[in-house]
Amino acid sequence: VVPLTLFVALTPLFILAGVNYYLFKKNMRSELFHQVSQDLSNTSRSLESVIEERLSALRLIAREETIAELSEHARTEKALQNLKSAFGGFVDLGLIDSRGRQISYSGPYSLEGENYQNEKWFHQVLHSDFYVSDVFTGHRKLPHFVVVVKQGSYLLRATVEMELLNRLLFIPGMGGADDVFIVSRAGLMQTTSRLHGDILDQCPLPVPPYSPQDEVIEDFDDQGISYSLGYSYIEETPFVLIVIRKRADLLYEWFRSNSELIGFLIGSTIVIFVVVLWSLTSVVKRIRTGDLQRAQMLENIEYTNKMAAIGRLAASVAHEINNPLAIINEKAGLVSDILSSSDDIPCKERLSSAIVWIQKSVERCGEVTHRLLGFTRKVPVRREPLDLRELLTEVLEFLQKEATHRNVVIETDFPQSFPEIESDRGQLQQVFLNIINNAFAAVAEGGWIRLSLQAIDPHHVSVAVEDNGCGISEEHLKQVFEPFFSTKGEFGTGLGLTITYNLVRKLGAQIEVKSELGEGSCFTVILPTGRQS
Amino acid sequence: MKSMRVLLVDDEEELVLTLAERLNSRGIDARAATSGTDALASLRENRFDILVVDLKMPGVSGSEIIKIVEREFPQVRILLVTGHGGSELEEPTEQRSEVLLKPFKIEDLIAKMREMLNLPEGCVM
Numbered sequence: 001v002v003p004l005t006l007f008v009a010l011t012p013l014f015i016l017a018g019v020n021y022y023l024f025k026k027n028m029r030s031e032l033f034h035q036v037s038q039d040l041s042n043t044s045r046s047l048e049s050v051i052e053e054r055l056s057a058l059r060l061i062a063r064e065e066t067i068a069e070l071s072e073h074a075r076t077e078k079a080l081q082n083l084k085s086a087f088g089g090f091v092d093l094g095l096i097d098s099r100g101r102q103i104s105y106s107g108p109y110s111l112e113g114e115n116y117q118n119e120k121w122f123h124q125v126l127h128s129d130f131y132v133s134d135v136f137t138g139h140r141k142l143p144h145f146v147v148v149v150k151q152g153s154y155l156l157r158a159t160v161e162m163e164l165l166n167r168l169l170f171i172p173g174m175g176g177a178d179d180v181f182i183v184s185r186a187g188l189m190q191t192t193s194r195l196h197g198d199i200l201d202q203c204p205l206p207v208p209p210y211s212p213q214d215e216v217i218e219d220f221d222d223q224g225i226s227y228s229l230g231y232s233y234i235e236e237t238p239f240v241l242i243v244i245r246k247r248a249d250l251l252y253e254w255f256r257s258n259s260e261l262i263g264f265l266i267g268s269t270i271v272i273f274v275v276v277l278w279s280l281t282s283v284v285k286r287i288r289t290g291d292l293q294r295a296q297m298l299e300n301i302e303y304t305n306k307m308a309a310i311g312r313l314a315a316s317v318a319h320e321i322n323n324p325l326a327i328i329n330e331k332a333g334l335v336s337d338i339l340s341s342s343d344d345i346p347c348k349e350r351l352s353s354a355i356v357w358i359q360k361s362v363e364r365c366g367e368v369t370h371r372l373l374g375f376t377r378k379v380p381v382r383r384e385p386l387d388l389r390e391l392l393t394e395v396l397e398f399l400q401k402e403a404t405h406r407n408v409v410i411e412t413d414f415p416q417s418f419p420e421i422e423s424d425r426g427q428l429q430q431v432f433l434n435i436i437n438n439a440f441a442a443v444a445e446g447g448w449i450r451l452s453l454q455a456i457d458p459h460h461v462s463v464a465v466e467d468n469g470c471g472i473s474e475e476h477l478k479q480v481f482e483p484f485f486s487t488k489g490e491f492g493t494g495l496g497l498t499i500t501y502n503l504v505r506k507l508g509a510q511i512e513v514k515s516e517l518g519e520g521s522c523f524t525v526i527l528p529t530g531r532q533s
Numbered sequence: 534m535k536s537m538r539v540l541l542v543d544d545e546e547e548l549v550l551t552l553a554e555r556l557n558s559r560g561i562d563a564r565a566a567t568s569g570t571d572a573l574a575s576l577r578e579n580r581f582d583i584l585v586v587d588l589k590m591p592g593v594s595g596s597e598i599i600k601i602v603e604r605e606f607p608q609v610r611i612l613l614v615t616g617h618g619g620s621e622l623e624e625p626t627e628q629r630s631e632v633l634l635k636p637f638k639i640e641d642l643i644a645k646m647r648e649m650l651n652l653p654e655g656c657v658m
Contacts, residue, residue, distance in 0.1 A: 318616075319616045320616075321616075322616030322634070322635040322636060323545050323548070323616050323635060325635065325636040326545070326548050326616070326635040326636040326637070327545060327547050327548045327551070328636070329636040329637075329638075330547075330548055330551040330552050330555065330639075331547070331551055333551075333555055333638075333639055334551050334554060334555055337555055337558055341558075359638075362636055363636075363638075365636075366634075366635075366636045366637075369616075370634055373634070
């Protein structure tokens with residue numbers, strides 16, 4: 001029951017928290033998505049314009065200057081200086097003729113006369129007006145890329161420093177798991193990235209398929225962390241800009257920004273736990289107590305019914321026997337009368353003795369039947385206020401002589417103040433006389449009997465009669481209140497406790513017995529104070 | 534001085550006859566009746582001081598006799614004898630009714646009757 005209740009109580013709470021986390025995640029992802037799209041569009045636009053600017057600058061020079069002018073080293077040098085100062089980012093400038101030979105060169109290397117006829121870009125540029133190379137090391141063994149424009153049959157070629165691209169790739173607000181880099185359409189890194197390798201390494205990610213617009217993909221990495229990858233093919237260049245943003249610590253973020261919700265979740269979980277456990281435990285306990293009480297009640301009813309049935313049976317048997325007993329008694333009495341009035345009867349002494357025995361036996365039978373009849377006799381209960389301490393003291397006075405004679409110690413544990421109860425004095429006296437008498441029969445010489453009084457609650461008091469006598473075995477304990485059950489042998493009728501039991505029931509009280517063989521017994525009578533109504 | 538006059542009523546014939554004989558031998562004028570009808574007839578013919586009656590009898594029951602006696606012979610004292618200790622005793626009886634449970638000693642019966650008639654101890658007359 002407990003796990004089920006906890007499950008029912010806690011599930012909605014956790015579902016709510018789950019939904020909240022899911023929405024948070026969704027929000028974060030969409031935020032990430034927008035961030036990446038924005039980064040991507042800003043950066044790709046700058047990239048495009050930077051490259052476009054370089055191409056335009058080259059075109060301007062190609063148009064302004066004639067081929068002859070540009071063939072002069074000084075003019076090339078001047079043009080390079082102009083480019084550097086006006087636009088920046090240029091490293092060198094060269095003029096190449098239609099056969100691929102560099103006729104004029106200005107820059108930090110001595111590349112004049114270099115032949116580019118076998119270079120791939122040379123052939124490509126011949127078919128279009130301009131060319132932007134991917135990054136390569138080339139003659140100078142340093143990564144760079146070149147932009148080329150065609151002017152007639154000549155090509156104007158300039159090297160662009162990598163710093164120009166690197167500067168563009170700085171995006172503010174990039175976290176530890178975020179990255180931005182350029183990759184060539186062939187999959188080589190064009191810039192050094194933080195997490196995806198150095199320049200000219202093979203990019204660990206596959207090159208995304210071509211798309212004329214910016215694209216953002218959402219995916220999960222090897223560790224199951226979601227990320228947004230944006231890519232943009234820079235038109236007329238071999239470059240693909242890639243922006244990656246990750247939220248590795250999404251759960252942490254969620255915990256951080258929802259601390260109140262989490263606190264509430266933990267708090268309510270604890271409260272639910274405690275309340276469910278406490279309430280279920282107490283309910284189960286109450287049910288168990290109720291069951292026990294019901295079982296006890298049923299047992300009591302059963303026992304009462306049994307006793308009543310036995311009582312009725314005993315009374316009817318007693319009645320049937322009483323009439324013949326009365327006849328025997330009278331006939332014996334008559335014989336006795338006759339014997340005592342005539343002298344000449346043979347064996348008179350023996351006959352007289354026999355008659356005496358018949359009369360004694362009738363008397364004994366009569367005692368038994370009279371006690372049996374006592375079960376069903378419904379003497380009305382006369383209630384009067386009485387002090388149990390007084391009543392018990394009176395009862396003890398009856399037995400004082402025997403106690404002294406047998407050296408039995410009688411202890412009384414009566415509280416200083418004890419509530420008066422309303423009950424039948426005579427019947428209570430009989431009840432306690434019977435119980436204490438039994439205690440006397442049980443204790444050996446020098447034993448003790450203890451009477452104690454206790455107020456259990458405002459409506460009930462108890463009287464306990466305890467002794468250190470022979471005790472009652474467990475199997476006999478069940479029978480002590482049944483008629484004709486006696487451990488006193490021929491000295492007991494087996495009716496004392498039965499009568500006691502019936503009287504106790506009649507007074508609305510209960511009697512309980514606890515005993516251990518050889519240790520002693522304790523009879524407890526629980527009496528209603530009779531003042532509740 | 535007249536002796537104590539007693540009418541014994543019980544359906545157990547042997548009981549009342551023997552009892553009457555024994556009472557007679559003790560100087561008490563006792564007569565026996567074995568049914569309610571006999572008893573009423575006897576009551577109408579003779580004067581009695583005490584009616585000793587069993588409550589449970591076939592025909593006219595003890596309690597019916599008591600009612601009639603209380604009404605018609607208010608001077609007669611009633612002593613109930615019964616083998617029952619039970620239900621019939623709960624019925625309200627007049628204050629002057631006394632009860633004796635069977636079997637009883639004849640001495641107890643005589644003592645009881647004497648007590649009812651306020652006679653001194655030892656006197657049966």
